[in-house]
Amino acid sequence: MNDASPLPAPPPAISARGLQKTYAATKKAPAKEALKGIDLDVPQGSIFGLLGPNGAGKSTFINILAGLVNKTGGTVNVWGFDIDANPRDARAAIGVVPQEINMDVFFTPKEALEIQAGLYGVPKGERRTVEILTALGLADKADAYVRMLSGGMKRRLLVAKAMVHSPPILILDEPTAGVDIELRKQLWDYVLGLNAKGVTIVLTTHYLEEAQELCDRIAIIDKGEVVACEPTEKLIGSLDMKTLLVTPLEPVSAAPALDPYAAELRKDGRLAIPYRPSKAQVADILERLSAAGMKVKDLSTVEADLEDVFLELTYRRG
Ligand code: ADP
Ligand code: MG
Numbered sequence: 001m002n003d004a005s006p007l008p009a010p011p012p013a014i015s016a017r018g019l020q021k022t023y024a025a026t027k028k029a030p031a032k033e034a035l036k037g038i039d040l041d042v043p044q045g046s047i048f049g050l051l052g053p054n055g056a057g058k059s060t061f062i063n064i065l066a067g068l069v070n071k072t073g074g075t076v077n078v079w080g081f082d083i084d085a086n087p088r089d090a091r092a093a094i095g096v097v098p099q100e101i102n103m104d105v106f107f108t109p110k111e112a113l114e115i116q117a118g119l120y121g122v123p124k125g126e127r128r129t130v131e132i133l134t135a136l137g138l139a140d141k142a143d144a145y146v147r148m149l150s151g152g153m154k155r156r157l158l159v160a161k162a163m164v165h166s167p168p169i170l171i172l173d174e175p176t177a178g179v180d181i182e183l184r185k186q187l188w189d190y191v192l193g194l195n196a197k198g199v200t201i202v203l204t205t206h207y208l209e210e211a212q213e214l215c216d217r218i219a220i221i222d223k224g225e226v227v228a229c230e231p232t233e234k235l236i237g238s239l240d241m242k243t244l245l246v247t248p249l250e251p252v253s254a255a256p257a258l259d260p261y262a263a264e265l266r267k268d269g270r271l272a273i274p275y276r277p278s279k280a281q282v283a284d285i286l287e288r289l290s291a292a293g294m295k296v297k298d299l300s301t302v303e304a305d306l307e308d309v310f311l312e313l314t315y316r317r318g
Helices: 058-065 087-092 109-119 127-135 151-163 181-196 209-213 233-236 283-291 308-311
Strands: 016-021 034-044 046-052 073-077 096-097 169-173 200-204 218-223 225-231 242-247 272-275 296-303
Touching: 016 058, 034 058, 034 218, 046 096, 046 181, 046 209, 046 233, 046 242, 046 272, 058 073, 058 151, 058 169, 058 200, 073 087, 087 096, 087 109, 096 242, 096 272, 109 127, 109 151, 127 151, 151 169, 169 181, 181 200, 181 209, 181 283, 209 233, 209 242, 218 233, 225 233, 225 308, 242 283, 272 283
Parallel strands: 046 200, 046 218, 096 169, 169 200
Antiparallel strands: 016 034, 016 073, 218 225, 242 272, 242 296
């Protein structure tokens, strides 16, 4: 066929509508509205970042997907299965790496994977225990007791357990909290490899740099509400904020007045001048520098980063 009409976009891997969760009151704590009716779509094949301050509701969202927490309102579809109507199919479509490391320490990694595969009904002939352990750098620990593993190894074993049934969606809740840089890299290599094979990845992380580097789409959640959900580039571009960095020809002891711009003198002797690209021209700033009697040796501009977006969207909401 030579029909040039575009293919319809595939349905989202995960779709939530009006999703609510209120944890019931206990003797110790009043009721807590953790999710206030959120709408979220995770596109198939994406690496989707779910960011937000502590207590925002990220784990609650993930635990609802995993079937560990019951929602109190709204609907969720996972891989086309409604979690109420088809909970088993929905659960089979995802592998979840939980935030907390809680594992049975009396089994070896190999046994732990075999048990997990059994729980998901993976036939013996189709299990990939050794392959998965190898991919996560745990092959030489296959027969060690889990309690003998380091924290980073346990974390990787959780990822391995989440993948035994080859789910099309892998969800990682703060997978690199407390994991050293080397292991983090190893983990991301594996996750990126899965994504290249078509696995949809959802992750929450506190490391904004990590999210900015890895995720093609990012949702920011705050106090149980989604405050942004955009392709990463667009999210960062939307901030309309850049910083001009100026190296003065002669060292200065104080930042000049550049009204309406606010220059700040950095420890390295450079001036940092934030501006809004949609409203200000670098040339205008330079003119004001010149009027203030400053000669410029060198200059560069710095884009806003995810941290700026994050601060702007969350902390400013009070
Ligand atoms: P995040 O993962 O973004 O840090 P959580 O989803 O863990 O956030 O928590 C969201 C809110 O719900 C927080 O205020 C938290 O204290 C509350 N919460 C989480 N789990 C429970 C629970 N089992 N019972 C009562 N409140 C809870
Ligand atoms: Mg959490």
